[in-house]
Amino acid sequence: MKTTVQISAAVLALGLMTQAAAAETNLTVMGYSGLFQERYTKAVLEPFMKAHPDIKVTFFPLPSAAAMLGNLRAQKAAPQVDVVMMDISVSKAGTDEGLFTKIDETNVPNSKDLYPAARVEGVAGVGVTFDNLVLLYNTDQVKEAPKSWMDMAEKTYDRKVVIPGVPDIQGLSLVLILNKANGGTDYLKDVSKGIDAMIKIAPNVQTWDPKPEVYAPIVTGQASIGAGWNARAQVNSITSNGKLKATIPAEGTVFQINAISLVANAPNAEAAKVFANYALSPEAQKSFTETMFYAPTNSKAQISDEALARTAVKFMDKAIPVDWIALAKVRDAIGEQWRRRVVPASR
Amino acid sequence: MTAIDLPVAGKRPMSPTAVVMLLLLPIAVINAIGFLWPVVNLLRMSFRDSEASGALLETSGLTTWINVLSDSFTLDLITGSIGVSLFITVLTLVCSYPIALYLHRCSGLWRTVLLVLVIAPLLTSAVVRTYGWIAILSDQGLIANALLALGITPPRLMFNLTGVIIGLTEILMPYMILALLSGFGRLDPRFEEAALTLGATPWKTFWRVVVPLTAPGMALGCLLCFVLAISSFVTPKLLGGGRVFLLATEIYDQAIVTLNWPMAAALSIIILVLFGFALALYTRALRRIA
Numbered sequence: 001m002k003t004t005v006q007i008s009a010a011v012l013a014l015g016l017m018t019q020a021a022a023a024e025t026n027l028t029v030m031g032y033s034g035l036f037q038e039r040y041t042k043a044v045l046e047p048f049m050k051a052h053p054d055i056k057v058t059f060f061p062l063p064s065a066a067a068m069l070g071n072l073r074a075q076k077a078a079p080q081v082d083v084v085m086m087d088i089s090v091s092k093a094g095t096d097e098g099l100f101t102k103i104d105e106t107n108v109p110n111s112k113d114l115y116p117a118a119r120v121e122g123v124a125g126v127g128v129t130f131d132n133l134v135l136l137y138n139t140d141q142v143k144e145a146p147k148s149w150m151d152m153a154e155k156t157y158d159r160k161v162v163i164p165g166v167p168d169i170q171g172l173s174l175v176l177i178l179n180k181a182n183g184g185t186d187y188l189k190d191v192s193k194g195i196d197a198m199i200k201i202a203p204n205v206q207t208w209d210p211k212p213e214v215y216a217p218i219v220t221g222q223a224s225i226g227a228g229w230n231a232r233a234q235v236n237s238i239t240s241n242g243k244l245k246a247t248i249p250a251e252g253t254v255f256q257i258n259a260i261s262l263v264a265n266a267p268n269a270e271a272a273k274v275f276a277n278y279a280l281s282p283e284a285q286k287s288f289t290e291t292m293f294y295a296p297t298n299s300k301a302q303i304s305d306e307a308l309a310r311t312a313v314k315f316m317d318k319a320i321p322v323d324w325i326a327l328a329k330v331r332d333a334i335g336e337q338w339r340r341r342v343v344p345a346s347r
Numbered sequence: 348m349t350a351i352d353l354p355v356a357g358k359r360p361m362s363p364t365a366v367v368m369l370l371l372l373p374i375a376v377i378n379a380i381g382f383l384w385p386v387v388n389l390l391r392m393s394f395r396d397s398e399a400s401g402a403l404l405e406t407s408g409l410t411t412w413i414n415v416l417s418d419s420f421t422l423d424l425i426t427g428s429i430g431v432s433l434f435i436t437v438l439t440l441v442c443s444y445p446i447a448l449y450l451h452r453c454s455g456l457w458r459t460v461l462l463v464l465v466i467a468p469l470l471t472s473a474v475v476r477t478y479g480w481i482a483i484l485s486d487q488g489l490i491a492n493a494l495l496a497l498g499i500t501p502p503r504l505m506f507n508l509t510g511v512i513i514g515l516t517e518i519l520m521p522y523m524i525l526a527l528l529s530g531f532g533r534l535d536p537r538f539e540e541a542a543l544t545l546g547a548t549p550w551k552t553f554w555r556v557v558v559p560l561t562a563p564g565m566a567l568g569c570l571l572c573f574v575l576a577i578s579s580f581v582t583p584k585l586l587g588g589g590r591v592f593l594l595a596t597e598i599y600d601q602a603i604v605t606l607n608w609p610m611a612a613a614l615s616i617i618i619l620v621l622f623g624f625a626l627a628l629y630t631r632a633l634r635r636i637a
Contacts, residue, residue, distance in 0.1 A: 064603055066606050069401070069606065090401065090606060092400045093400040093402040094402075095402075096400055096402030167604045167605045206486070206506060207506040207589060208588060209506075209584065209585075209587065211584075222486075222487065325400065328400050329399040331399075331605065335605070336420070339420065343589065343590055346590060347507065
C-alpha cells in the first residue's frame with residue numbers, strides 16, 4: 001500500500017513536472033527600453049501570453065540598437081535571446097554577420113500581409129513598426145502649427161531649437177528632407193542643398209544633443225521647437241496634456257523602420273516564430289499602434305480613426321523614400337559635412 | 348612581515364622573493380583579466396575589417412588605422428582633446444590649490460568638516476552633478492537670471508565648450524585637492540616661518556618655499572586630472588550640446604551611433620597611448636623635482 005502511494009505520488013509529480021516544463025518555454029525578446037518596453041508589454045506581450053499560456057515572454061530592454069547588436073555579437077556562440085526588435089540599418093549589420101534566420105511566409109505566415117516597405121532587400125528580419133520624423137513644438141510658445149521645417153530658422157526661435165544632430169538618424173533624416181525640398185535629387189550622391197538649409201537653422205539651435213531625448217526640453221518649455229520621431233512625440237503629447245504637439249510640415253517626412261528578427265540558433269526557435277507571427281498579426285499591430293502610435297506594417301491591421309490620426313498613415317504621399325541600407329555607405333561623408341559646416345554655424 | 352619567518356612544518360621558509368611574487372599574484376591575475384585582456388581585444392578589434400552597414404568581417408587589415416591616421420579630423424580630435432584637457436587641468440589646479448593649502452594648515456574638527464565637504468561631491472555620480480550644472484548654467488538658470496537682474500545679457504554658458512570646462516573643472520576638483528593634500532607632507536610650517544624671519548616677502552616665500560615643496564603633489568594631481576579629463580565622456584556629452592568634439596565623445600558616437608567598432612577601438616588605443624605619454628611626462632617631472 002505504502003509503495004503504491006509512493007509510486008503514484010512519483011507519477012503525479014512527474015506528470016506535474018512535465019506539465020511545468022511545457023509551460024516553461026521561456027522566450028526572450030530584446031527591444032528598446034523605457035517607453036517602448038512599457039507600451040509593448042501592455043499592448044503585445046501580455047495579450048500574447050494570455051493567448052499562449054505555454055510561452056512565458058521575458059523582455060530584455062536595451063537603450064539602443066547598437067547595444068542590442070553588441071549583445072547579440074557577444075552571444076553568437078550560445079544565444080540567450082530568441083527575438084529582437086531594432087532599427088533596420090543595424091539589423092542589416094546583424095544579417096551580414098549571420099546573426100539572424102531569414103523571415104518569410106513559410107516560417108512566419110503573417111509576413112505575407114506586410115506593406116512592401118516593411119521588407120528590405122538583404123535584411124533577414126521584416127518591419128514591425130514604422131515611425132516618421134515630425135516637427136515638434138511647445139504649444140505655449142508656438143501658437144500655430146508651423147507649416148515648414150524652415151520655421152526653425154526664424155529669429156523668434158533663437159536658442160530655442162533642439163535637434164538630435166548627425167550621426168543620429170533624426171538629424172540625418174532632416175538633412176534628407178531639406179535636401180529634397182531645396183531641389184536636391186540623389187541624396188546618395190550629394191546632400192549639399194540639405195546641408196545649406198541646415199546652416200540657416202543652425203544659429204538658432206540650443207543643442208544638437210538633447211538629453212535624455214528631444215521631447216523633454218520641449219515639454220518643459222526649455223526649447224520651443226525641434227525634430228523627433230512621431231510615436232514618442234504622440235505619447236509625450238498625451239502625457240503632457242498637449243504641451244508638446246507634432247506636425248508634418250509641407251516639405252514632408254522620412255520613415256524609420258524597426259525590424260523584428262529571429263536570432264539564429266536561438267534556444268526557443270519554434271516559440272520565436274510563433275511570437276514573431278503574433279507581433280506581425282493584424283491584432284497585435286492594431287493594439288501597438290493604438291497604444292504607441294507607430295504606424296502598422298501589416299496592411300490588414302484595422303486601426304481606429306483616432307489612433308490613425310496620430311500616425312503618418314494618411315500622409316504616405318508626404319514620405320520621402322529613403323534606402324537606409326545604401327545610405328549607410330555615405331553616412332560618414334554626410335557626417336563630415338555636418339561637422340565642418342553645420343556645427344560651426346551654430347556656435 | 349613575521350609570516351616570512353614562521354617555520355613551515357617540514358619545509359624551509361619561503362624566500363622573500365617568492366613571498367612577494369605570491370602576494371603580487373592576485374592583483375596580477377585581476378589585471379590580466381580585467382585590463383590586459385580587454386586591451387588586447389581592443390587592439391584586435393581596431394584591425395578588424397567592417398562593412399558600411401557596421402557589420403564586422405572575419406578578415407583583418409590596416410584599413411581603419413589608415414583612415415584614422417590620414418583623416419585630419421582625427422588630428423583635430425587629438426589636439427583638441429589634449430588642449431581642452433590641459434586647460435581644465437590647469438584651471439582645476441588653480442582653483443584647488445588654495446583650498447588644499449588651507450586644509451593642510453587646518454587642524455582638529457574644522458579640518459575634518461572641511462575634508463568631508465571636499466570629498467562629499469564624490470559620493471554623487473558625475474551624471475547627477477552634471478545635471479546640477481545644467482540647472483545652474485542653462486538659459487533660464489541661476490547665473491543667467493542673476494545676470495539678467497543686473498541688466499547684463501548673459502553669455503552662453505552651456506551646450507558649448509564653456510559649459511564642458513566649467514562642469515569638468517568642478518567635477519575634477521575633489522581629486523585634485525586630495526592628490527595635492529597627499530603630496531603636501533613635506534610642507535612644514537617652520538620652513539615658511541624661517542623664510543619670513545630671514546626677510547623674504549610672503550609672495551617670495553610662496554614661490555621659493557611653498558611651491559617647490561608642494562610640486563610633487565601638483566604633479567600627481569595634474570596627471571590624475573588630465574587622464575580623467577581626456578577620458579571623461581558623460582559631462583562633455585551632456586554639457587557640450589553636440590558642439591564639442593573630443594576623443595571620448597567620438598568613441599561613443601562611433602561605437603553606439605555609427606556602429607563602427609574598429610574605428611572606436613582605434614580611437615580608444617590612441618587615448619591609451621596619450622595616457623602613456625602623460626605618465627612618462629609625470630615620471631620625468633617627478634625626477635626633475637626630486
